[in-house]
Amino acid sequence: MEGQSYARMPRVKIRELRDDYARFELRDTDASIANALRRVMIAEVPTIAIDLVEIEVNSSVLNDEFIAHRLGLIPLTSDRAMSMRFSRDCDACDGDGQCEFCSVEFHLMAVCRNDETQDVTSSDLISSDHTVVPVDYSESAASIDASDGISGNKKGGITIVKLRKGQEVKLRAIARKGIGKDHAKWSPAATVTFMYEPEIHINEDLMESLTLEEKKEWVESSPTPVFEIDQVTQQVMVVDAEAYTYDDEVIKKAEAMGKPGLVEINAKQDSFIFTVETTGAIKASQLLLNAIEILKQKLDAVRLSEDTVEADDQFGELGAHMRGG
Amino acid sequence: MNAPDRYERFVVPEGTKKVSYERDTKIINAASFTIEREEHTIGNIIRMQLHRDENVLFAGYKLPHPLQYKIIVRIHTTSQSSPMQAYNQAINDLDRELDHLKNAFEAEMVKFSRDY
Numbered sequence: 001m002e003g004q005s006y007a008r009m010p011r012v013k014i015r016e017l018r019d020d021y022a023r024f025e026l027r028d029t030d031a032s033i034a035n036a037l038r039r040v041m042i043a044e045v046p047t048i049a050i051d052l053v054e055i056e057v058n059s060s061v062l063n064d065e066f067i068a069h070r071l072g073l074i075p076l077t078s079d080r081a082m083s084m085r086f087s088r089d090c091d092a093c094d095g096d097g098q099c100e101f102c103s104v105e106f107h108l109m110a111v112c113r114n115d116e117t118q119d120v121t122s123s124d125l126i127s128s129d130h131t132v133v134p135v136d137y138s139e140s141a142a143s144i145d146a147s148d149g150i151s152g153n154k155k156g157g158i159t160i161v162k163l164r165k166g167q168e169v170k171l172r173a174i175a176r177k178g179i180g181k182d183h184a185k186w187s188p189a190a191t192v193t194f195m196y197e198p199e200i201h202i203n204e205d206l207m208e209s210l211t212l213e214e215k216k217e218w219v220e221s222s223p224t225p226v227f228e229i230d231q232v233t234q235q236v237m238v239v240d241a242e243a244y245t246y247d248d249e250v251i252k253k254a255e256a257m258g259k260p261g262l263v264e265i266n267a268k269q270d271s272f273i274f275t276v277e278t279t280g281a282i283k284a285s286q287l288l289l290n291a292i293e294i295l296k297q298k299l300d301a302v303r304l305s306e307d308t309v310e311a312d313d314q315f316g317e318l319g320a321h322m323r324g325g
Numbered sequence: 326m327n328a329p330d331r332y333e334r335f336v337v338p339e340g341t342k343k344v345s346y347e348r349d350t351k352i353i354n355a356a357s358f359t360i361e362r363e364e365h366t367i368g369n370i371i372r373m374q375l376h377r378d379e380n381v382l383f384a385g386y387k388l389p390h391p392l393q394y395k396i397i398v399r400i401h402t403t404s405q406s407s408p409m410q411a412y413n414q415a416i417n418d419l420d421r422e423l424d425h426l427k428n429a430f431e432a433e434m435v436k437f438s439r440d441y
């Protein structure tokens with residue numbers, strides 16, 4: 001029954017890899033797989049985010065639901081998310097936040113007793129689980145401070161609310177596992193994009209029929225720096241093919257100059273360049289691996305069930321019988 | 326007020342089958358698969374994988390309505406195969422491709438951390 005396999009063997013090459021950023025090439029597959037991976041990374045890889053807030057005291061300037069919404073949007077470290085349960089599937093609890101399988105409890109207590117304004121930030125959140133804590137951006141913030149000279153708040157963390165003297169916030173929050181399809185706060189992706197790899201061929205003979213002035217004019221017609229003129233040989237070269245945005249400007253320019261076919265640009269249909277940036281909830285490399293895992297689980301879920309196959313087998317026999325088989 | 330719950334988009338209601346299969350009444354070796362609570366992510370990869378199968382004469386999917394959380398995959402094959410066989414094989418092949426991709430990426434990560 002098993003026919004021949006039509007499976008492909010894609011290749012991957014990593015160009016750049018940091019905790020929250022990855023850039024890689026994906027080859028020998030098609031746009032459907034590339035797009036499925038992108039969609040799953042954005043909307044279906046689970047993370048943990050605050051989902052339920054019980055406010056005990058709030059005398060700050062922001063109303064309760066405003067604070068609850070801001071708490072929900074704080075990225076939490078979610079390496080545990082893949083092995084956690086969704087609270088709707090959890091039969092060990094009733095989703096009250098005391099269950100170790102599906103939820104994590106947070107407490108926030110802040111009172112301002114000084115004359116200066118006090119910032120309440122994500123680092124003031126006290127977690128019941130040391131593996132699930134607000135993402136610490138102090139390291140990346142420090143590098144930005146050094147390069148730009150912009151000073152963030154000294155404590156680090158994401159500002160939730162500011163308090164003046166005498167104001168107080170006291171609350172309990174429950175974080176749960178979820179996916180971006182449910183609410184964007186659960187999306188681990190800041191950006192996930194892919195582009196077709198461009199293939200650029202310059203018609204050298206035609207190019208040599210241009211004067212240096214014309215070459216310069218043509219090179220400058222590209223809104224992004226794709227081409228350059230070699231200082232020594234005065235030949236036009238491709239310096240950064242991937243800077244090309246498929247804008248067709250250079251092709252139009254060539255036609256306007258009366259030199260159609262000066263350059264030929266094709267999008268390779270089986271090569272993609274991915275850029276993945278995460279919120280810090282999980283590592284960029286882990287995001288891709290989790291996306292592959294989720295996609296595999298989804299495929300497994302859409303396999304035909306035994307009883308469907310059986311019902312059809314009987315139908316098939318009936319059909320064959322009716323056709324006189 | 327009367328907005329449907331957000332989870333309606335991805336939780337299959339109790340008593341509903343994830344995948345149901347319906348033969349075409351007029352054309353032999355043609356059938357429709359209705360997949361509950363799935364969308365373009367699954368629909369498009371299955372369609373494109375089916376197109377690689379030379380016994381598949383037609384493969385397409387549709388999302389009938391944005392508020393009906395299901396897709397319909399329609400397959401028509403030659404007599405050498407059947408829609409069910411083609412469907413199962415497409416899923417197996419995709420599964421194998423993703424397995425390979427996972428291994429390839431993990432190997433590349435090891436190589437990358439060593440080289441740079």
